[in-house]
Amino acid sequence: MTGPAPESNEPAHDPEVLQLAAKIFELARHGDTDTVAAYVDAGVPPNLSNDKGDTLIMLAAYHGHADTVRVLLARGADPGRLNDRGQTPLAGAVFKGETEVVRALLEGGADPAEGQPSAIDTARMFEKADLLELFEAQ
Structure with a gap:
């Protein structure tokens, strides 16, 4: 006797789904805030991550798109989610x-203390005193 098949947490490998995901990652990378918001509002997970563990918010943050970051945060994106290298969106934004x-x-x-290196460590490494002051004010 067999029961129902276990549900998988693996992403769908449908070429159309993968192509759509790649498009959404590009939209976040390029700061197309309204379109990213529309996709998330239509059901795309706000913490969708690519094969490197980079989320939409990581890509938007790293590429300097504050409005896209805010829109994703407002829709439930996790600002502290680590990628596969242990980096946070905040550390990426500090680096850039x-x-x-x-x-x-x-x-x-x-x-700012999360991740390896953390945003604090990154600010120290690149001598970003203004950001260190900002972190201390938190």
Whole structure:
């Protein structure tokens, strides 16, 4: 006697689904805020991640799109979600010197001590005193 097949947490490998996911990652990377918001509102998970563990918010943050970051945060994206290398969106924004994105992530609850290296470690490494002061003010 066999029971129902176990549900899989594996992403669908349908070429059309993969193509759509790749498009949404590009939209986040390029800061197409309204379109990203529309896809998430239509059911795309706000914490969708690619094969490297980079989420939509990670890509938007790393590429300096504060408005896209805010829209994703408002729709439930996790500002502290680590990618496969243990990096956070906040550390990526610090590395790239994206102060407005850093502020948006902090307002959304990001922890500057999370990740390897953390946003604090990254700010120290790249001598970003203004961001260190911002973290201390939190």
